[in-house]
Amino acid sequence: MTGSLTKWTGGVLLTILLILTLVPFVLLIFFSFKTQLEVLIDFWGMPDKLHFENYSAAWKAVRSSIGNSLYVCVITVAGAVLIGSLSGYVFARHKFPLKSPLYMLLIGVMMIPSLLTVVPLYAIITNLHMTHSFWGLILPYISGTQLLGIMLCRTLFESLPEELFEAARIDGGSEFYLYSRIALPLCVPILVTIGIVTFLAVYSDYLWPFIVLDQSQQTFTMAAVGLNKSGRSDIGLSFAAYIIGSVPTVLVILFGMKYYIEGMVSGAVKS
Amino acid sequence: MNLAKWRRYGISYLFLIPSFLFIATFLYYPVLLAFFHSFTKWNLVTSEWVGLDNFKKFFNEGTFATGAKNQLIYTLTDVVKAIVFPLIGAELVYLVGGNKIKYLFRTGFILPMLLPGVVSILLWQNIYDPTNGLLNQLLHAMGFTSTHAWLGEEKTAIWSIVMMGLPFISGLPFLIFYAAIGNMNQEQLEAARIDGANGWNVFTKMHLPFLMPQFKIVIILTILGSLQDYVKIMILTGGGPGVATTNPAMIMYNAAFGSSQYGYGSAIGVALFLVILVLTIFNLKFLKTDY
Numbered sequence: 001m002t003g004s005l006t007k008w009t010g011g012v013l014l015t016i017l018l019i020l021t022l023v024p025f026v027l028l029i030f031f032s033f034k035t036q037l038e039v040l041i042d043f044w045g046m047p048d049k050l051h052f053e054n055y056s057a058a059w060k061a062v063r064s065s066i067g068n069s070l071y072v073c074v075i076t077v078a079g080a081v082l083i084g085s086l087s088g089y090v091f092a093r094h095k096f097p098l099k100s101p102l103y104m105l106l107i108g109v110m111m112i113p114s115l116l117t118v119v120p121l122y123a124i125i126t127n128l129h130m131t132h133s134f135w136g137l138i139l140p141y142i143s144g145t146q147l148l149g150i151m152l153c154r155t156l157f158e159s160l161p162e163e164l165f166e167a168a169r170i171d172g173g174s175e176f177y178l179y180s181r182i183a184l185p186l187c188v189p190i191l192v193t194i195g196i197v198t199f200l201a202v203y204s205d206y207l208w209p210f211i212v213l214d215q216s217q218q219t220f221t222m223a224a225v226g227l228n229k230s231g232r233s234d235i236g237l238s239f240a241a242y243i244i245g246s247v248p249t250v251l252v253i254l255f256g257m258k259y260y261i262e263g264m265v266s267g268a269v270k271s
Numbered sequence: 272m273n274l275a276k277w278r279r280y281g282i283s284y285l286f287l288i289p290s291f292l293f294i295a296t297f298l299y300y301p302v303l304l305a306f307f308h309s310f311t312k313w314n315l316v317t318s319e320w321v322g323l324d325n326f327k328k329f330f331n332e333g334t335f336a337t338g339a340k341n342q343l344i345y346t347l348t349d350v351v352k353a354i355v356f357p358l359i360g361a362e363l364v365y366l367v368g369g370n371k372i373k374y375l376f377r378t379g380f381i382l383p384m385l386l387p388g389v390v391s392i393l394l395w396q397n398i399y400d401p402t403n404g405l406l407n408q409l410l411h412a413m414g415f416t417s418t419h420a421w422l423g424e425e426k427t428a429i430w431s432i433v434m435m436g437l438p439f440i441s442g443l444p445f446l447i448f449y450a451a452i453g454n455m456n457q458e459q460l461e462a463a464r465i466d467g468a469n470g471w472n473v474f475t476k477m478h479l480p481f482l483m484p485q486f487k488i489v490i491i492l493t494i495l496g497s498l499q500d501y502v503k504i505m506i507l508t509g510g511g512p513g514v515a516t517t518n519p520a521m522i523m524y525n526a527a528f529g530s531s532q533y534g535y536g537s538a539i540g541v542a543l544f545l546v547i548l549v550l551t552i553f554n555l556k557f558l559k560t561d562y
Contacts (some may be wrong), residue, residue, distance in 0.1 A: 006366070006470060007366060007367060007368070010363045010366040010367050011367045013363060014360070014363040014364065014367055014376060017359075017360060017363070017380075017438050017440060018376060018379045018380065020437060020438045021379065021380055021382075021383060021438060021440055021441055022379065022382065022383070023405075024383065024391065024394040024395065024398065025382060025383055025386075027394065027397070027398070027405060028386075028390075028394060039403055040403070043403070043408045044408070044412070083289045083290055083293065084290070086286050086289065086290070087286065087287055087289075087290040089286070090283050090286045090287055094279075094282075094283040096279070096280040096283040096284065097280065102287065102291075105291075105294075106290060106291075106294060109294050109298050109299075111548070111551065112298055112299075112302055112544075113495075113499055113543075113544060113547055114499070115498075115499045115520055115523070115540055115543055115544065115547075116301075116302060116305050116540045116541065116543070116544040117297075117298065117301035117302060117305060117540075118524075118527075118540070119305065119308075119523075119527045119533055119536045119537050119540055120300075120301035120302075120304035120305045120308065120537065121297060121301045122315075122527070122528075122533075123304065123313075123315045123533065124296070124297070124300065124301060124304070126315055127315075139293070139296075139297060140297045142293055143293040143294055143296070143297035143298055144297075144298070146290060146293065150290065175282050175286070179286075200387075203387060204387040204388050204389060206388075206389045206502055206506070207502050207505070211528060220387075221387060221389040224387075224389055224390060224393055225389065225393065225506055228393045228396055228397070235397065235403055238393075238397075239397075242386075242390045242393065242394070245387070245390070246385065246386050246387060246390055249385060249386070249387050250385045250386075253384075253385055254385075
């Protein structure tokens with residue numbers, strides 16, 4: 001009796017918490033279909049019809065920025081996955097002098113907060129003439145995000161049986177062949193995890209693009225913040241733009257939900 | 272024989288070159304620069320040695336006291352938000368029971384995580400908007416006549432930032448607690464219940480001790496995260512009005528990228544890094560959380 005009462009109270013409380021959690025989410029969708037006039041005149045009212053023109057206007061406003069973000073993401077993911085897995089392979093399957101100090105040197109990077117490096121990194125990027133260039137984002141991103149790849153790939157490659165590699169070596173396979181044709185294909189799920197975590201970290205970053213890039217080559221997060229600053233004039237358009245810009249992250253997360261949670265729990269990504 | 276061995280080593284080192292080139296150029300070299308230039312006046316091209324002046328300036332300036340006080344508020348509330356609310360959420364989901372319902376609630380709570388973080392911040396900025404914000408409209412609809420520019424007034428700004436994300440369940444801590452509770456020994460819990468322990472006792476005597484490792488991880492990660500969190504402040508208020516919502520990291524950003532005092536900014540970065548380092552070492556030595 002008391003048990004079912006507790007359950008009932010818990011259920012009500014939980015439902016309230018869930019509704020509160022979802023309020024911003026619902027607002028986002030609701031207002032993305034209202035015109036500015038409807039917002040001003042009747043804040044709570046339903047839109048007279050679904051104003052999809054908000055979406056076409058928003059698409060025009062943010063499509064190039066989404067393109068820029070995707071460009072940066074794809075190159076960073078490719079770089080981080082390739083370089084990370086290559087080093088992961090070496091640390092897993094090779095014996096060489098200074099192996100463990102070198103590994104510590106790599107892993108030690110995780111002790112460096114971006115807070116400490118943001119100012120000098122800006123100086124380096126400036127001196128390399130990479131401000132106003134996507135490479136000013138991509139190269140620093142790869143440096144930090146490769147870490148997750150190195151750690152996860154090392155663990156996985158270490159678990160592979162030596163016979164696999166021995167056989168290929170006897171057949172005259174080069175080290176690069178062993179890495180690219182034997183090790184890599186066996187760890188596709190891990191590579192996908194690394195790719196997803198990297199993609200989400202890079203796509204959501206606001207600070208570094210804001211510091212490095214020009215307004216004319218802005219990423220989606222820059223465009224989104226810009227809309228809210230200048231765009232108090234049109235909530236419907238801004239909200240539609242946020243929804244459009246969130247599509248890539250939603251797709252990536254839905255595609256890799258399982259991988260993503262695994263990767264997040266196993267180690268915070270650096271960017 | 273020896274030659275062949277060194278050839279093999281050579282290949283290993285060759286494969287490692289890309290990784291090390293990247294971390295040397297974009298991580299370790301900036302660290303050296305940060306430490307060096309924390310003692311200089313620096314405009315990115317030329318620099319002039321000023322000794323400890325930057326640090327003295329940082330600790331003596333009026334903004335430091337405000338920033339430190341605000342940081343304390345942010346950190347304490349961040350820890351409460353990361354522990355209490357996600358834990359209540361996770362416990363309630365298990366209490367309500369039924370696999371389908373559990374799944375439904377869990378999915379609902381993590382739904383906002385689908386959005387990029389910046390979009391969530393911008394949504395809250397809209398909620399606090401003085402004219403078209405949900406909060407003022409809600410107060411208006413309930414009959415209150417006074418409205419606030421929540422993020423623009425000195426008294427309300429910092430608490431508006433703190434309350435962002437209400438009810439604070441959506442996020443990694445919720446998933447961690449949820450997974451941990453699911454991994455508890457169900458037979459033991461059942462046995463306790465048969466022996467007459469009520470729900471509250473089971474929660475305080477069995478759940479809480481069992482979750483201690485998770486609490487430790489979440490607390491230390493939250494503290495470290497909160498010291499480095501200024502993007503949200505930057506977007507919502509820029510540290511203002513005045514310096515009402517600023518924190519040390521925000522002061523660093525404004526010094527470097529607002530007024531081009533790169534040496535001064537580096538010094539604040541170094542000071543914050545030392546705090547983070549001490550906390551990290553303390554954690555590794557005494558708390559021994561594994562993350």
